[in-house]
Amino acid sequence: MVTYRSIKAKILDGIIRRDWAAGDLIPNEEDLARDYGCSRSTVNRALQELADLGILERRRKAGTRVALRQTRGATVQIPIVRAEIEQGGRRYGYVLLDRAETRADAASASLIDVPRGTPLLHLRCLHLADGTPWQLEDRLINLAALPAARAVDFEAVGPNEWLVMQVPYSRCEHIFSAAPPSDAERDHMRLQPDEPVFVIERRTWLGPQALTHVRLSHPGLGFRMVSREDDLLAGRGEDADPGA
Amino acid sequence: MVTYRSIKAKILDGIIRRDWAAGDLIPNEEDLARDYGCSRSTVNRALQELADLGILERRRKAGTRVALRQTRGATVQIPIVRAEIEQGGRRYGYVLLDRAETRADAASASLIDVPRGTPLLHLRCLHLADGTPWQLEDRLINLAALPAARAVDFEAVGPNEWLVMQVPYSRCEHIFSAAPPSDAERDHMRLQPDEPVFVIERRTWLGPQALTHVRLSHPGLGFRMVSREDDLLAGRGEDADPGA
DNA sequence: GCGATAATTAAGTCTATACATAATACCGAT
């Protein structure tokens, strides 16, 4: 049977064999459907998915062409700290360092994206792996959007875990950077001399309303953020290139 | 008309209004099709796309439920250096520091994922923005897979640009980290005292064969890698919630 | 009660068809 998966595999194969180079036009859906002996719907699904992956570019009337991939996308999964540590077989530790209700000043208002004066909850926590500092968390929560957070003490459960369970978000922004440690980071994490920190900053919104801003800093030595893309050619065995 | 987009929007809306919480089962495709007055195919497409986004989880017979999003995915686009710099309105500069053909020793063999003894091209280049060092590139190219690279001098065009134009890849791995600068990095980039480097390592394969390994290091102060997720609720105006 | 087997269910996929829409190509009038 000709499946949309087998068509995806064949097209990928054609691109990788350089039958079609970057920028080339590939045959239209009707022709492909005839060639492969299936319906246009099936071809359409295959090509749409390849377009979603960024491998093809499609425009009405203009046709479908192999994308000129000028950028390489990398998708990193940022896990809950606890899961990340426990999955590595290490013991998870958590300490709430500081908890304060404030109102947004100029700096925090711009960080979390709320008007000045908005009530905020400011939390600072330390996450440990086998007793060693692993991540310092500095978080602002918009109490106007999440009043329920006011009633949580965050002594036992980290804000990250609480938020993930409680709150859906519709938009999210991440910033990754390398920085020399701040005084607080130097105090709380046992950094080597000259050891930088790897910083993940995240802001989330629900509709127009900002929910939270968090700065997660990790000791630079030993921390890596990894992204693996699936092999596009994986599992072609059954599907593609059955005869040729 | 009931479109698959409008259904996506309605389901998202239901999740965000907490009609369905994380882990909850949502009605099956047939019921939704009847509720919305459209065919099952249309519902199917909407739910599939939400599942692809990681918002829903679907299993045959078990039904469709709201995903317990334990991790947050961030997709970063890593542009060609030249484009990144010129798009910021700055002048791009490029210097080839070093070019050598070698054979893989233990260290480089494991970096690029080839057997020891494989012929390699080792390139080191510096990319500048308005005359200031922006990125130091240290690259290994597998000449067994890409013999054409032997004939390129890389004096005028950087290896990154050449590779993107010439070579498709099927798998790709990225590692991001913060590190104290190496001697070479200190020599070539004008780093402040204590300034770390932000390191992007990338390995690419075509099928089973490794193509290249590259280490891209940026001065830590001023370099940020950003990932923005589209707002899931964007553009609901026309589509969703027409009456209620 | 247990374990194997059959029935049921919900998603997964393919098809043929129809119409919508964006973008290009063409052509005629000024």
Place this chain on the structure above:
DNA sequence: ATCGGTATTATGTATAGACTTAATTATCGC
């Protein structure tokens, strides 16, 4: 030659129906 409208084209989307497949639930024999 340029402008503007019209025909053409390839993709985008919706539909009804049929069949497949994975996974749960029920059932039967022991």
